[in-house]
Amino acid sequence: MEIRYLGTGAAEGIPAVFCQCETCRKAAKQKGKDIRTRxxxxxxxxxxxxxSPDLYFHKLCYDLDLWKLKAVCVTHSHSDHFDSQELTRRSSANYCHIHSERPLTVYGNSKVCRMGRESFKEEFGKEEDPSVVFLLAQPFSEIRMEExxxxxxPANHDPREMCFIYLIEEGETLILYANDTGLLGSEVYDFLKGKRLSLVSLDCTFGFNKYxxxxxxxxxxxxxxxxxxEEAGCLTPSTVITATHFSHNCxxxxxxxxQRLGEAGIRAAWDGMMLKWK
Known part of the structure; x- marks a missing residue:
């Protein structure tokens, strides 16, 4: 399995669009890993x-062939995680000259599916388009996608909708992708019990500040x-633990x-960071 963090910032990014705090000013000057897209x-x-609303930049920055995408799993409908209008750019009607009608499958909660269809209706006058299919994701229900x-x-994020974190498996490689979320419920640990995780990727929006x-x-x-x-038997000596989704509020x-996260045995992710398992 190979994962690449395209963006590791919270909704406002770092530096934030309109912010003049010290963290944002330093990031704008230093650039490099201090720049965090959504x-x-x-x-x-x-x-x-x-x-992400920064998907087009990610494509350019990392030389991505996004036509190869088979599926999108959306955590929730907030605009920094679900830029539904960007999906309309895949339509062969105007924006994408493609040689096949192979649809991109987008999984998400009911609000995500509704917003996605509404974006197509707004753009083309109809909710359905052969380029994208929206399917409702269900808690603890498997989604199969090739390997x-x-x-x-279930995540602990916005009570107005069903928000998700994701468990992703390929062979013996198992990753837990957990943002945006607060502390997880007991049913999550019951479900994960005994599953040996290769990677745990955690929301760390507020860093060392109290939230x-x-x-x-x-x-x-x-x-x-x-x-x-650990108590659920999910961690091994080789489990990698990363923190991501950083805000300037850190x-x-x-x-x-x-440095600080390293002292706790956690790696700080950055935009473009890649991890691989055989």
Whole structure:
């Protein structure tokens, strides 16, 4: 399995569009790993986790052939994770000169599916288009995609909709992709019990700052999740634990996050970071 973090920032990105805080000003000057676009991750070059509003930049930056995408799994409908209008650019009607009507399958909650269809209706006057198919994802129900098995798991994020994190499996490689979410429910650990994870990717929106909202995480919540996963028998000596979805509210550069998180055994992800398993 191969995963690539295309974007590792929260909704506002780093530097944020209109912000003049010290973290944003330093990131704009230093660039490199301190620049964070909105969160999205590519698995095996064919499964996209969330459609970031920065997808076009990601295509250019990482020389991506997005025609090879087979499916998109959307965590939730918030605009930094689901740019539904971008999907209309795949339609052969105007924007995409393709040689096949192979549709892209998009999995998400009911709001994601509705918003996606509404974008096509707004653009072309009809909800259905041969280029994209929207399918309802169900908690703990397997999605099969060639060599990958993907399982949506309930997140703790926006109570107005069913938000998901995802468990992704290929052979003996198993990754838990967990943003946007706060602390996970007991039913999640019951489901994961005994599953040996190769990678745990955690929301770390607030870094080392205390967050009281409960719908995102910082390092304190990350460590609590890691402890629960240990107790559930999910971690091995080779399990990689990463933190992603950073906000400028962390008030830290990438180097500072890397050092502090490293002390806790967690790797700070960056835009373009790639991980591979045989």
């Amino acid at each position: 969160a999205s991750t590519l698995v095996n070059g064919k499964l996209l986790l969330d459609i 990958l098995t993907v399982i949506p798991i 009281h909202g409960g719908t995102h995480m910082g390092i304190e919540e990350n460590l609590a999740v890691v402890k629960h996963l 008030n830290m550069s990438h180097q500072e996050l890397e």
